[in-house]
């Protein structure tokens with residue numbers, strides 16, 4: 001029998017896992033109105049990387065309810081997003097970490113000070129909101145520049161991030177309509193987000209200023225010879241790219257498209273990173289034995305400035321191999337199920353079947369992440385430092401860890417491609433490391449009642465665990 005809708009929403013890991021064991025390695029299961037072909041670890045790499053047969057763009061647009069935008073933009077959305085993240089963020093990573101560290105350092109210090117105050121015993125400062133504030137500020141700085149950093153704009157960024165999370169279905173599994181009448185849910189969400197929230201929030205509040213800046217950047221990009229005069233933010237890079245590609249001026253439709261790119265980048269940077277950092281801190285709180293080695297590593301990688309102040313740089317984060325490994329292991333075992341999607345562009349033979357043209361195909365992440373052939377007899381055993389060793393084999397790391405996807409379409413936000421110790425797979429998003437190190441360098445996390453809950457088992461990528469984290473300040477902070 002195929003997994004029931006209830007199994008899929010409440011216990012997807014076991015439901016799909018059992019069906020794959022029984023009928024695998026390719027099964028077809030109906031979910032939220034679509035027939036999806038779900039594959040086991042044997043075919044995960046092939047499905048994720050063979051884009052001739054399995055389209056990343058169409059699969060991803062569909063899973064995130066973005067097909068109309070893909071259609072309107074002629075399918076360039078994801079390619080442009082990837083290029084702008086690569087050129088505007090990853091290529092400048094060392095400089096960016098220097099810019100971001102003071103924000104994380106300041107916010108974590110404020111957070112730990114707040115937590116330590118006795119009057120907060122009854123209403124604890126919330127780490128999720130706090131992390132989201134920090135990431136919103138960092139995102140404003142990277143995408144739009146320091147002049148945009150203000151409390152008001154941070155609220156706008158958070159609202160946008162939340163709106164995009166709604167639009168792309170991140171809360172869909174909490175709603176009855178979302179689960180059982182997905183077309184109605186998509187229609188209502190589109191009206192709410194695209195017709196109400198974004199125009200009356202982001203566009204009304206930030207639009208006029210962005211309009212002026214795009215026009216200003218247009219002029220700079222046309223004239224600029226000396227690169228040091230150029231603004232160092234992603235919006236400028238986007239404007240410059242279009243001017244350099246021969247556009248005479250940035251017209252209204254191009255401006256609307258740029259706004260869409262910014263909305264997607266805000267969502268990608270703020271929401272997912274906030275969520276994943278919560279998973280890491282929750283796991284750390286339940287595994288205090290990892291704190292000492294991680295703190296020892298912090299002592300080794302932190303750097304001392306000329307004025308004696310201790311801080312973290314991109315080089316420090318690259319050298320934090322134990323933390324890198326711990327984060328990877330948390331991501332491996334947090335229970336991801338359907339987190340990447342592809343769409344067949346032809347009838348494709350796979351595992352003895354032919355998957356028809358125009359079908360959704362997804363690898364079941366949990367079967368990849370808990371594959372006994374790679375992870376041994378106890379594949380679900382948490383071993384926070386296992387990746388320190390496994391990193392030596394970059395190819396294996398790739399196909400055994402698909403939290404960020406794989407190959408050409410893997411998430412561009414995940415790596416410090418520049419200077420990574422193992423090309424293309426080694427270093428995770430530095431923001432998570434900055435958050436974790438800035439916090440454990442000042443306080444010890446623990447969990448109220450020692451446990452947390454998984455709120456949406458079908459979506460552990462963009463839903464945080466639920467529980468209360470407590471932080472006990474260290475007598476002598478390490479940062």
Ligand code: HEM
Nearest residue numbers: 078081082268269272273276340403404405406409411413
């Ligand atoms: C820990 C946080 C993150 C997680 C778990 C995550 C996860 C993912 C996943 C699973 C994909 C789809 C890959 C595939 O289908 O093969 C993806 C794509 C993408 N991510 Fe992330 N991501 C994270 C952070 C970020 C950040 C910080 C950015 C931007 C700065 C970003 C930008 C993107 C973009 C632009 C794509 C589309 C890729 C393309 O166009 O080829 N992500 N991400």
